[in-house]
Amino acid sequence: MNYLFNPGPVNLSKRVRNALLRPDLCHREPEYLELLQEIQQRLLQAYSLEPHRWQVAVLSGSGTAAVEAMLVGLVPEKGRVLVICNGVYGERMRDILHSHNLPYALLEFNWEEAIQPEVLEKAFKRHKDLSHVAVVQHETSTGRLNDLAAVGALCRERGLPLLVDAVSAFGAEQLRAEDWGVAACAFSSGKCLHGIPGLGMVLLSQEASNGLQKNRNYYLNLQRCLSSPNSPLFTPALHCHYALQEALAESAEQGGPAVRRRLYLHRRRLLHEGLEAAGLRPLVPTPQAASSTSAFPLRGMSYEALHAKLKKQGLIIYAAQGRLAGRLFRLSVMGEIPDAVFRRLARRIGELYAR
Ligand SMILES: *Cc1c(COP(=O)(O)O)cnc(C)c1O
Numbered sequence: 249m250n251y252l253f254n255p256g257p258v259n260l261s262k263r264v265r266n267a268l269l270r271p272d273l274c275h276r277e278p279e280y281l282e283l284l285q286e287i288q289q290r291l292l293q294a295y296s297l298e299p300h301r302w303q304v305a306v307l308s309g310s311g312t313a314a315v316e317a318m319l320v321g322l323v324p325e326k327g328r329v330l331v332i333c334n335g336v337y338g339e340r341m342r343d344i345l346h347s348h349n350l351p352y353a354l355l356e357f358n359w360e361e362a363i364q365p366e367v368l369e370k371a372f373k374r375h376k377d378l379s380h381v382a383v384v385q386h387e388t389s390t391g392r393l394n395d396l397a398a399v400g401a402l403c404r405e406r407g408l409p410l411l412v413d414a415v416s417a418f419g420a421e422q423l424r425a426e427d428w429g430v431a432a433c434a435f436s437s438g439k440c441l442h443g444i445p446g447l448g449m450v451l452l453s454q455e456a457s458n459g460l461q462k463n464r465n466y467y468l469n470l471q472r473c474l475s476s477p478n479s480p481l482f483t484p485a486l487h488c489h490y491a492l493q494e495a496l497a498e499s500a501e502q503g504g505p506a507v508r509r510r511l512y513l514h515r516r517r518l519l520h521e522g523l524e525a526a527g528l529r530p531l532v533p534t535p536q537a538a539s540s541t542s543a544f545p546l547r548g549m550s551y552e553a554l555h556a557k558l559k560k561q562g563l564i565i566y567a568a569q570g571r572l573a574g575r576l577f578r579l580s581v582m583g584e585i586p587d588a589v590f591r592r593l594a595r596r597i598g599e600l601y602a603r
Contacts, residue, residue, distance in 0.1 A: 250559075251589050254566035255388050255416050255541045256311075256439035258583025260491070264443060267494035268487050275480050283489050284480075290496040291449065294504050295423050302425070303457050305450045305473045308485040311415035311436035313468055314448030316344050318411055318434045319382065321450070321460050321470035323350045327379030329411070330371060332399065335359050335387035336570040337413055348464075353378070359390055359572065362536050365398050372406055381408050385433070386417040386538040389569050390531055391578065393421060393538040400428030409456060415439060418451075419499065420508040420539055420582075431456040437488055440508060440540060440582055443495040446488035512539035515581035515590050522594020526601045531576060541580040543568060549601065551577055557600055563593050 252259050273279055288304045307313055319341060323329050329350070331342045334357040345352040355371045357363055363383070372378070381403050386393050396412065403410045409431030414423065418433065419440030425433070432452045438445030450470055452460075460471040472481060499508060516539060520530065523544065530542040546554070551567050554577060558565055568576035581590065 250562045250564050251585050251593075252564050252583060253579045253581070253593065254564060255578070255580040256436070256582060257445045258438060258442055259585055260444065261442065261495075261498060261584040263498060264491050264494045267490040268444070270490050273486060275484050275486060280480070280484075280486070280489075281478060283493055284484075287489060287493050287496060290493070290500060291451070294419070294496070294499065295425065297425060297451070301454050303452050303454075303474060305452065305470045306484075306489075307448045307450070307468060307473060308446060308482070308488070309448040309468065310445055311413075311434065311439070311448055312340065312344075314434035314436060314450050315341060315413050315415065317448065317465075317468035317470050317473075318432050318450045319344050319350065320348050320465050320468065322409070322411060322432060322456060323352075323380055324459075324461065325350070327351060328353060328375065328377050329380045329382050330355055330375060330378050330408075332363055332368065332381065332383040332394075333357065334361065334363060334390070334392065334394070335384065336389035336572075337384045337387055337415070339570065341382050341384070341413060352382075359387075360531060362392070363394055363399060365402060368399065368402055372402070372408075378406075378408055380411055380431070382411040382413070384413040385423075386414070386421060386541070388416040388538075388541055388578075389543075389572060390576075391538050391541040391543045392532045392536055393417070396428050396430070397424070400430065404429040416540065417538065418449075418505075420505055420512055422505070422509070425451070425453070437492045437495075440505075441492065441495055442499065442583060443492035444488055446485040447492055509539045512581050515585075515587070516540075516542065518587060518590040519579055519581065519594050522591060522598055526598035528597070528601065540582050541578060543572070543576040543578045546575060546577055547601070554597070554600060558593070558596060561592075561596065563589075563596065565593075
């Protein structure tokens with residue numbers, strides 16, 4: 249058995265895995281609609297969001313599909329998005345906008361630093377034509393949790409809707425969508441929600457839903473998806489719904505996102521204490537770090553060697569991406585993994601660094 253320390257897909261709990269064995273189901277039957285509606289309700293309940301103010305579009309596709317659907321669905325041709333970037337996933341939002349020929353301006357921060365509100369304010373003064381701001385909540389490439397409250401406050405002052413890539417945050421990190429002025433956020437079934445990969449979701453405020461673009465794209469079209477709630481337009485990734493419904497029930501029984509965040513923090517502590525003994529410290533200091541994922545400098549070790557030695561023992565660590573490749577390795581604490589395995593992983597890495 250392999251333990252996955254990557255930020256999704258995650259090791260499944262027994263009950264989520266067993267949910268995949270439920271009866272075959274046609275998506276034109278009322279049972280599918282009940283399943284979909286339960287998923288939508290549970291997603292809103294997880295963050296105490298009012299169903300008359302918020303909607304969730306459920307698409308078949310990975311997290312990137314949800315991010316793309318959100319950006320393409322909400323950014324008008326005459327608008328301009330300020331993309332705040334301090335890692336690979338900020339760059340991905342820029343690339344998505346670029347590939348759809350949608351107007352944007354990039355505000356890039358050092359990938360090892362937090363978003364600086366003063367710099368953001370200056371960017372607002374420089375770009376008078378902005379229609380939206382886009383930001384990643386948990387920048388998974390470095391393990392940084394961007395301060396949505398601070399970014400959101402500045403956006404609200406200017407009436408700019410905030411679009412959030414919450415793919416590796418939703419289900420564990422805080423999300424005070426109303427207070428932070430979030431207009432929409434995108435996430436997926438297979439990360440902090442502990443389902444299987446295959447569903448990409450977009451949470452939309454009422455204002456955002458009202459402003460959806462109609463015919464810009466076809467398949468990942470939020471307007472089309474939400475306007476036919478009683479009959480899915482395309483064959484959905486049905487079994488992913490089974491798994492997500494079960495995963496959401498499991499999370500709710502455990503106490504929801506706040507409890508999951510505490511669980512992650514506990515696991516992270518087990519890892520960090522072990523690794524600190526070997527002299528390894530995470531790239532992002534704890535107060536600015538996401539609960540689930542940390543990046544550690546490789547310090548002369550080759551990633552391939554480290555990965556191969558750990559893989560022999562069923563411990564799957566994760567490489568860094570983009571310009572950080574070859575400099576860092578990453579460890580995530582999502583999914584169904586016993587505490588003892590986090591201790592074992594920390595011990596094994598410690599031993600490899602001691603040689
Ligand atoms: C994983 C991730 C994505 C992309 O998700 P896929 O499911 O791989 O398409 C996007 N944004 C962030 C922040 C992520 O962590």
